[in-house]
Amino acid sequence: MSSANEAPPDNLVNFGCGHPDYALLPVDEIASATQQALLDDPNGRKWLQYGRENGNYPARAAIAEFLTNLYHTDSTSHAIDPETLFVTSGVSHGIQLTCRTLDRVHRQRQQEDANEAPLCWVEDPTYFLVPPIFEQAGYELEAVRTSPDNGLDLSDLETKIRAARTASPDRLLVLYCIPIHHNPLGVSLSEETRTQLIHLCKANEVYLIADEVYHGLGFPGTTSSPTAMAMRGSSPYIVSVSAFTKLLCPGIRCGWIQTSNRDLLHQIGQEGVLDSGGCSSQLSSGIVRQLIQNGKLDSYLAALQAEYAKRCQHLCQLLQDVSEGSEYPFQFDFAVPQGGYFL
Numbered sequence: 001m002s003s004a005n006e007a008p009p010d011n012l013v014n015f016g017c018g019h020p021d022y023a024l025l026p027v028d029e030i031a032s033a034t035q036q037a038l039l040d041d042p043n044g045r046k047w048l049q050y051g052r053e054n055g056n057y058p059a060r061a062a063i064a065e066f067l068t069n070l071y072h073t074d075s076t077s078h079a080i081d082p083e084t085l086f087v088t089s090g091v092s093h094g095i096q097l098t099c100r101t102l103d104r105v106h107r108q109r110q111q112e113d114a115n116e117a118p119l120c121w122v123e124d125p126t127y128f129l130v131p132p133i134f135e136q137a138g139y140e141l142e143a144v145r146t147s148p149d150n151g152l153d154l155s156d157l158e159t160k161i162r163a164a165r166t167a168s169p170d171r172l173l174v175l176y177c178i179p180i181h182h183n184p185l186g187v188s189l190s191e192e193t194r195t196q197l198i199h200l201c202k203a204n205e206v207y208l209i210a211d212e213v214y215h216g217l218g219f220p221g222t223t224s225s226p227t228a229m230a231m232r233g234s235s236p237y238i239v240s241v242s243a244f245t246k247l248l249c250p251g252i253r254c255g256w257i258q259t260s261n262r263d264l265l266h267q268i269g270q271e272g273v274l275d276s277g278g279c280s281s282q283l284s285s286g287i288v289r290q291l292i293q294n295g296k297l298d299s300y301l302a303a304l305q306a307e308y309a310k311r312c313q314h315l316c317q318l319l320q321d322v323s324e325g326s327e328y329p330f331q332f333d334f335a336v337p338q339g340g341y342f343l
């Protein structure tokens, strides 16, 4: 991890992990937004104080406004409610808070009957650093098939859900999946699959933790921007986790959990670490709010989408040349991504 965190030599492109290019990091935008958030606002000091467990309201209101625009849900009836958002210090943190809380609450409800480890399904392949988050929270993991073109295999998932429910009707069941610009497959779930997945989870009381960290990185002109999974219907079983990690920079450590399940959000706020420390990203959520309000996040993101589209096109062309070239002894296919980091 440490070598990947340093600027690579100029002639080297590191494909080993999903880190943004050093040259693209928004240094000036963050520096001036920090100044504005702290000094230009007469109440700027609040960002240096402890914050509410779920994040200060002005930060959540700004994130809600940003997401309402991102998902094109601009009619007032569909505007995102800040009370459905919980500020985190990134997606990894959001996943950890959610899976720990689900287990804690489930055990309290089951009382002495809850000896069984909770079960979490992950896609095969999945984001390679996610399994330890669930395992360290006491979950057993099981892989679900995917296809390179369509992502998550719903029929395999359904078979596994039925088997798990038959074996243990009261077990806590969770699915972690990456519905948009998947890491590492690059695919996004179709509208139909999204709808079916939500029904399947709801009907079988399976919690879905949808990691949407690449949402917002659709290439210009190629992708529609589906709403977050948590906004489809009002199922208490659906939780979206996302962050500004890829939309701004990883170092900002600011993200959110989104769900219509208010009780779950309340329970997440009861996690000891938040009860003691308050909002985990108090200062950075103030900086992000500033970037949303002054329009810099939108303009940076538009430039990032265009740049990533250009780089992706370049990479696809190189791969195409390699695959068709006579000097290479192998051929391969690949799907051209619509956004995100992965091909």
Ligand SMILES: Cc1ncc(COP(=O)(O)O)c(C=O)c1O
Pocket (backbone or CB within 6 Å): 018, 089, 090, 091, 092, 093, 127, 178, 183, 211, 213, 243, 245, 250, 255
């Ligand atoms: C799918 C996925 N989820 C989560 C993360 C980590 O997100 P964060 O840095 O916000 O914890 C990454 C980083 O590459 C990722 O690819």
